Amino acid sequence: MKASKAVREGAKPLSAVAKSPLAAGLRQRKQQETRERLTRAAMALFLERGFEATTIDDIAAAADVSRRSFFHYFASKEDVVSAWQEDAAAALVTEILARPADESMLTAAENAIAAAIKRIDPAEAAAMSQLKRDNPALQARDQLKYEKLERALAEGLARRAKSKSDQPKARLVAMIATGAMRVGGESWIGEGTREKPEAFVKRTFDAIRAILK
Numbered sequence: 001m002k003a004s005k006a007v008r009e010g011a012k013p014l015s016a017v018a019k020s021p022l023a024a025g026l027r028q029r030k031q032q033e034t035r036e037r038l039t040r041a042a043m044a045l046f047l048e049r050g051f052e053a054t055t056i057d058d059i060a061a062a063a064d065v066s067r068r069s070f071f072h073y074f075a076s077k078e079d080v081v082s083a084w085q086e087d088a089a090a091a092l093v094t095e096i097l098a099r100p101a102d103e104s105m106l107t108a109a110e111n112a113i114a115a116a117i118k119r120i121d122p123a124e125a126a127a128m129s130q131l132k133r134d135n136p137a138l139q140a141r142d143q144l145k146y147e148k149l150e151r152a153l154a155e156g157l158a159r160r161a162k163s164k165s166d167q168p169k170a171r172l173v174a175m176i177a178t179g180a181m182r183v184g185g186e187s188w189i190g191e192g193t194r195e196k197p198e199a200f201v202k203r204t205f206d207a208i209r210a211i212l213k
Helices: 002-008 014-018 021-049 056-062 067-073 077-098 105-117 122-133 136-159 164-190 197-212
Strands: none
Touching: 021 056, 021 067, 021 077, 021 122, 056 067, 056 077, 077 105, 077 136, 105 136, 105 164, 105 197, 122 136, 122 164, 136 164, 164 197
16 A cells, blocks of 8 residues: 555665666766776786686676676676777777867867877786787787777867868878877887876877878
């Protein structure tokens, strides 16, 4: 009787509450937090123990979730590395869109990359590079990383473009900038990451401008 009365008086059944925007938003936020925790735990273990020596059970335990929960978010260890790279691409788009409208595409790309790369620990970047060199599967994924970064750059630049005629220019700037960062990044790591990341970005883009003169 009490339950029927509550329904008649307008109380929402539990199923309706679970489907509310607030509940859905909370659930989505918790899922994102778990995904990020798994990613951080995996990357820390990869750098500490090596990719092959780290098991999925190790990652799940470090993130305080079950093995089954791991597979709700990732299909494999390689997918965790890909997710880390996708997060970097998303951060790059955010930085691009935050740049002042009066900046040229090349300058906006330079400043966005410099802002994004400040979050990278040089020692971690060097260790990740070594990790990829030692693992063929990760090497293949690394190729895809630069394709994703190029698309992210092009997307961000195109969204801030003033006209449709600037769309091809956005893709061209993204291609040049990504290629230069790839070559420059390999050189930076090869030299022992002694130079600050933002200084390395400036040097790379100075080289681009010198070539384009």
